[in-house]
Amino acid sequence: MELLPRRPAWPLTCLVLLSLRPWPGADAQAGFQLHQPQKEVSVRVGETLTLSCTVTAGGPIGAVKWLKGWGSGNETIYDQKDPSTWGKRAGNDSSTDFTILIRDVRPEDTGTYYCVKFHKTTAGEELYQRGEGTVVVVQARPSNPTVSGPRDRVEPGKTASFTCNSWGFFPSDINVKWFKDKTLIQSQLPNVTPEPSNFTYSLSSTVTVMLQKDDIRSELTCQVLHTTLTAPLTRSYRLSQVLRVPPSKVVVQPSGSVGLNETVNFTCEVQGFYPGSVTITWLENGKEMNTGSTPQLTETPEGLFELRSMVAVQAVQEKNGSVFTCRVLHEGQDPLSRNATLWVTASGQKESNSPYTNGSSLFIYVAVGVVCTVLALLVVAILYLIxxxxSKGKSSPSARLHEPEKSSGTTTQDSDPNNMTYADLNFTKEKKNVQRVIEVSQQSEYACIQGSQAPASNDNLTYADLDMVHLSKAPRRPAPCPEETTSEYASVQIQRQ
Structure with a gap:
C-alpha cells in the first residue's frame, strides 16, 4: 500500500487561530468602540489632570490601559493590574468608563496620552484598538523673582547693573518690566532658556542704572508677567544696599590758641556719608592717641549720616606746636585726614591772629595797618601844608597900601584936592619903636588903623600889609590930630601921580 505524503497541517492551524482571534474590523462590525474625546488639556503645576476614555460593552477580553507617548519610548501611566502606576481610575466599578486622574501634575507630565484596548491571547496581550490621543500642556507658574546687584558698593555718578531671575515656568512666553520708584525704566531684552532635563524655562533680565546721591531711599522693582499668573510677581531691591556715598566734608575745629595749662577741645566733624560705618582715629604728631570721645552718629532727612568726635588736650608747654590729626576711614576706602596745630601762649590770653586762621586774619590785619598808616601820613602832610x-600869610612889620586904578570916568584928585582915601583896620599887634610922626597934607590920602587895646608901651606901633585893598572915598575930614598914647594907628602917604 502506497502511502500518500502528509499535507502540512499549519494552514489549518492558522485558520483555526484566525477564526478564534477577533480583529478590528469584525469587532467594529460587532459594535465595539473606544472614545477619547479630549484633544488638548491645559493644566497648571500642582493641579489634578483628568483624562477621559470610554468603551462600549461587548468588546474582546483584554485590559484597557493609558500610555504616555507612542512607540518604543512610551510609558504606562495606568494599568489596573499594576498599582505602581500613578494614574488612578476615576470610577473603579465601571466596565466602560476608563477616565483616570493624575494628581499633583509636574512640568514633566507634559506630553500626549493614549487610551488603548488590548486583546488577550495565548501569546500575551496584543493591541486591539487605541484612541486618537490627548495633548497635555502643563503650565508652570514662574518662581518668585530674585533681584541681585553688584558685589561691591558703587559711588554716585557711576553705573551699576541689576539682574532679575525667575525659573520653572511653562510655556516660555513671559514679560518683564523694571521700575525705579514706580517709574518705568528701559531694560535689556530678557533671556529665556529651557531648563535641562525639564520642560520648563528660566528667565534672566538685566537693567543698568546710573546711581545718584539721593538714591539712598530709592528702590528698583522687577515685575514678571505670565499666563499662569492672575497678578504679576514683583521683587524690590533697595539701592542703599549697593550705594556708597563718601564723606562730603571733614572739618577739624580747634578753639584757637590757649593759655598755658588750659584745655583745648579739638572737634572732628564728618558730614554727608553713607553707610554709617565710619572709623575715626586721632593722632598726635603722627602717633595714635588713646583718648577721644565716642563718635555721635546722626542721620539727615536725606538718609545720609553725620558724625562728630572730640578730643581734649591740656595745653602744656611741651605740646606747643603739636599737630593733631583726625583720620577718617569709611567702608575700607583710603582714609581722609585733617590737621590742626596747638599753640600755647604764656600770658593765657587768646591771640586774635592765631595760626588756626590759616593766615586769612593775619592778612586782613596787615592790610588794615597799612591803610591806617597811609591815612595818618596824609593827615600829617595836610596839617603841615596848612x-x-x-606862616607865609603873616605880614612883615610894615604897612603897604596899593591904591586901586582909577577909571577915566571918575573924578580926579586935581578936581577935589581935599578928598582923602582911608581905611580902618583891626589886626594883630607887633612891637616897633618908632616916633609918632604925622604929616598932614591936604593932598594926602591916608589910612587910620585903630587897635582894640592900648599897647603896653607908648612907643609901640602896629603895622599891616594890605594887598589889593580898595580904599573907599570919603568926604573931606579934618586933618588927623595926634592920638593919645594909648592909641595905635598907621598913617600912609600916597604920592599922587
Whole structure:
C-alpha cells in the first residue's frame, strides 16, 4: 500500500487561530468602540489632570490601559493590574468608563496620552484598538523673582547693573518690566532658556542704572508677567544696599590758641556719608592717641549720616606746636585726614591772629595797618601844608597900601584936592619903636588903623600889609590930630601921580 505524503497541517492551524482571534474590523462590525474625546488639556503645576476614555460593552477580553507617548519610548501611566502606576481610575466599578486622574501634575507630565484596548491571547496581550490621543500642556507658574546687584558698593555718578531671575515656568512666553520708584525704566531684552532635563524655562533680565546721591531711599522693582499668573510677581531691591556715598566734608575745629595749662577741645566733624560705618582715629604728631570721645552718629532727612568726635588736650608747654590729626576711614576706602596745630601762649590770653586762621586774619590785619598808616601820613602832610601857608600869610612889620586904578570916568584928585582915601583896620599887634610922626597934607590920602587895646608901651606901633585893598572915598575930614598914647594907628602917604 502506497502511502500518500502528509499535507502540512499549519494552514489549518492558522485558520483555526484566525477564526478564534477577533480583529478590528469584525469587532467594529460587532459594535465595539473606544472614545477619547479630549484633544488638548491645559493644566497648571500642582493641579489634578483628568483624562477621559470610554468603551462600549461587548468588546474582546483584554485590559484597557493609558500610555504616555507612542512607540518604543512610551510609558504606562495606568494599568489596573499594576498599582505602581500613578494614574488612578476615576470610577473603579465601571466596565466602560476608563477616565483616570493624575494628581499633583509636574512640568514633566507634559506630553500626549493614549487610551488603548488590548486583546488577550495565548501569546500575551496584543493591541486591539487605541484612541486618537490627548495633548497635555502643563503650565508652570514662574518662581518668585530674585533681584541681585553688584558685589561691591558703587559711588554716585557711576553705573551699576541689576539682574532679575525667575525659573520653572511653562510655556516660555513671559514679560518683564523694571521700575525705579514706580517709574518705568528701559531694560535689556530678557533671556529665556529651557531648563535641562525639564520642560520648563528660566528667565534672566538685566537693567543698568546710573546711581545718584539721593538714591539712598530709592528702590528698583522687577515685575514678571505670565499666563499662569492672575497678578504679576514683583521683587524690590533697595539701592542703599549697593550705594556708597563718601564723606562730603571733614572739618577739624580747634578753639584757637590757649593759655598755658588750659584745655583745648579739638572737634572732628564728618558730614554727608553713607553707610554709617565710619572709623575715626586721632593722632598726635603722627602717633595714635588713646583718648577721644565716642563718635555721635546722626542721620539727615536725606538718609545720609553725620558724625562728630572730640578730643581734649591740656595745653602744656611741651605740646606747643603739636599737630593733631583726625583720620577718617569709611567702608575700607583710603582714609581722609585733617590737621590742626596747638599753640600755647604764656600770658593765657587768646591771640586774635592765631595760626588756626590759616593766615586769612593775619592778612586782613596787615592790610588794615597799612591803610591806617597811609591815612595818618596824609593827615600829617595836610596839617603841615596848612601851617606853612599860614606862616607865609603873616605880614612883615610894615604897612603897604596899593591904591586901586582909577577909571577915566571918575573924578580926579586935581578936581577935589581935599578928598582923602582911608581905611580902618583891626589886626594883630607887633612891637616897633618908632616916633609918632604925622604929616598932614591936604593932598594926602591916608589910612587910620585903630587897635582894640592900648599897647603896653607908648612907643609901640602896629603895622599891616594890605594887598589889593580898595580904599573907599570919603568926604573931606579934618586933618588927623595926634592920638593919645594909648592909641595905635598907621598913617600912609600916597604920592599922587
Amino acid at each position: 601851617r606853612v601857608k599860614q
